[in-house]
Amino acid sequence: MMRRMTYIAIIMAAMMTGLWSCTEKTEIPTDMNGNGTTNTDSFQIQMTHPVPNQYFSEATEQGQVVRIEYESKDYTRDDRPAARKPAYVYLPYGYDESRQYDVVYLMHGWTGTAEETFETLGGAQKNILDWMIQQGDCKPVIVVSPTWDKDNRAKDWGESCEEIAVFHNENEYENDLIPAVESRFSTYAETTDRAGIVASRDHRAFGGFSLGSVTTWYIFEHCFDLQRFFLPMSGDSWHVSIFGGQTVPEQTAQFLASVVQASPYGTDNGFHVWHAVGTQDARFYQTHNQAMACMQLTDVFTPHNFSYHQREGGQHDYNSVVEFVYNALPFFFPPEAGQSFTRTSRISDVMNDPAFGNWGRLIFPVDEGYWSGETLEQLRLVWYNYIDPDKTVEICNYLKAHAGSVFLDIYTEAEKQDDPQKRNTGLFFFRGNPGAPFAVCNAGGAFAYVGAMHDSFPHALELSKLGYNAFALIYRPEYAYEDLARAITYIYDHADELGVSASGYSLWGGSAGARMAAVLGNEDYLQELTGRTDIPQASAVIMQYMGYSMVSSQDAATYACVGTNDGIASWRTMQRRLQGLSSLGIPTEFHAYDGHPHGFGLGTGTVAEGWLTDAVRFWEENR
Structure with missing residues (x-):
């Protein structure tokens, strides 16, 4: 009792x-921004x-x-x-x-x-x-x-x-x-x-x-x-x-x-x-x-x-x-010790990690003359800005966590023996929901190299988080259109096996990758480059910072974004092209970000942040 x-x-x-x-409180010292402070920094x-x-x-x-x-x-x-x-x-x-x-x-x-x-x-x-x-x-x-x-x-x-x-x-x-x-x-x-x-x-x-x-x-x-x-x-x-x-x-x-x-x-x-x-x-x-x-x-x-x-x-x-x-x-309870990368992980250690087999070298540009840095946080890519080291780390850890299923060969071993350069190709598969539509993301690099770590991997990862199935293509710069055509063919022919919808797909790209997306998004070029008439045209093309100017009634619905301070791709050229497509009755959407340079990727922490959400909405509206 x-x-x-x-x-x-x-x-x-x-x-x-x-x-x-809920109203009475003990006063705690705060700084000028109202944040709590302690006697240790x-x-x-x-x-x-x-x-x-x-x-x-x-x-x-x-x-x-x-x-x-x-x-x-x-x-x-x-x-x-x-x-x-x-x-x-x-x-x-x-x-x-x-x-x-x-x-x-x-x-x-x-x-x-x-x-x-x-x-x-x-x-x-x-x-x-x-x-x-x-x-x-x-x-x-x-x-x-x-x-x-x-x-x-x-x-x-x-x-x-x-x-x-x-x-x-x-x-x-x-x-x-x-x-x-x-x-x-x-x-x-x-x-x-x-x-x-x-x-x-x-x-x-x-x-x-x-x-x-x-x-x-x-x-x-x-x-x-x-x-x-x-x-x-x-x-x-x-x-x-x-x-x-x-x-x-x-x-x-x-x-x-x-x-x-x-x-x-x-x-x-x-x-x-x-x-x-x-x-x-x-x-x-x-x-x-x-x-x-x-x-x-x-x-x-x-x-x-x-x-x-x-x-x-x-x-x-x-x-x-x-x-x-x-x-x-x-x-x-972080991933197993030795299985996770950090900002200070060496890029060479990532590429040579045993979990990646013989494709770890494709995570970063094959041509080492276009990138620099010893660690993940130090990574720099020619012609690119706003590289986010935290996103780089997240991507590397994602690839390792899914190493058994994330990489797909688009060419057979016999084809690679006939042309060894085809060993420098492949698709990285960022899985979304089973049966959801897919996107193929193509990094730029002036058709000299493939800047996937900033210009396609982040996009594919974010799309997968939204439930879409996303592929990032590693291609041969001199045969970029051929490799993208092969990638689309491969995904279409293996859609059931991969667990993706074969219809309503989209093509994404930045810089040179945007040109690739625009070309293969054209129905005539798609049929010519794939040699197939059964593969449907992409429902939408998503382009970043590429001054492509060709206009055709066979082009797909197109979303484009660029910075007004881009010294490589003129925002006016991109705007004029979309105006031309719109005059043909093709759906378009255009965004120019004031003062932005070339190669801003996801634009995290900048005025361009959130553009991917707009692009996804555009894709959904035109599926």
Whole structure:
């Protein structure tokens, strides 16, 4: 009874505090831009990146969610009556009992149930996990959605607060949940007693949203040694007091620091807290004040073991949750060591990586006289501007994650023996949704080399994220039209095998690649160069910075964009050509970006950013 009265007192305090928890705050120093500051320049508030739109749809390679039940107890009662509880377990695509998997436990918020993680937002969390694993964003992981509730149903605030406070009690988490999951599924835990769980802690994370975040802090407090990673989302520690992260952040941070200091794993790299909240979240200051106070304690919390993240405009909902999980998982469980590239990876190491076989050399221009740089972030291509090193790294990691299926030969071995230069050709396949239309992206290079890393790979990757199947062509500069004709023929003849629609395709290109797209987008030239009459004409041609001037009634619908400061391709020439096409009744769209130079690629971070979205819309309108 005394325990019960204590809980009631705590709950009443929580309710009263909740009346002003969204308005009253502890003042934290800020810089001139309103950003939180600490007494070390190493810490900074990090903004999350949005989940790609494609990731909300079903991936090609889908994992599965299975329901399990395990024996537990009602730990809110002194007599501990038995309870049988559910948990939902996500198993990644290709789950294999002979492999070991990292595991993440994600706790729902108030009024939630065990199903919530994988049912909210139309199953978005599962789709996002599928895409992340398929795209090589993180290692394949097992994700568990449990509940603190003894009978898995939504409760009022008071009873929920009782239950989260005892989820760790007598270690339901350690003694009931973890053994139930990790004895059945293949994780790094060799045994599911305490020794086995602690020994595998580097491969385990616990996180939660709202009251699930408060639960995460209870796990941090009572079960610190059981996992290396913590993902509290939109919630604070209540050890010192209810909403203590907001009202008494310094005392709360000091307590959390004492937990770290008491553990043999409380070193710089022995744990990591990935604390997150949306900037418009009703619980913002509960998270923010506590995070800022922790970052003041630099003798315990450092950038190696603590990071604070905000979602711009994010509210207290699952839209924020899925974005936090999307950003945190690659940090917790990145692709296998040795399988991922970084900005400082040597270009030569990428080309010679064993995963790429004999086609790694085609990722960068075959003629080394047209590119320079030792590392991925140093890459420079002749005639190109605004090369994005982060996109270069992303592309290289995508290619490696899909090395077994990403490269396609368009010529037979016999043809390559007759003409060895044909070994310098091929298609890189960036998969979208099964049965979706395809695009062929052609990089420029003045018909001297192929600048794919900036002028076709990024475009193909972004199109695949939108669900389209995209191919980037590596061609022989002196036989560019012949190679593009062969590529179109190859894709058309193998459409079923590749899982793409043979109709409604588009041809994309920049500079010389734009001329290629325009020529093969013409129905007469298509038939002449392929020697076929059964292959349909492209539904749209997407051109960047190419002063092609020929106009024909057989040309395809054409979208074009260019910079007004392009010294190679005149924007006026491009505009006049589209005006000529339009006069023939052919759909067109033209964009000139003020002050832009030649070869801006995706135009990320410039006035041209977003042009690809316009081009996709144009393609869709003319399919």
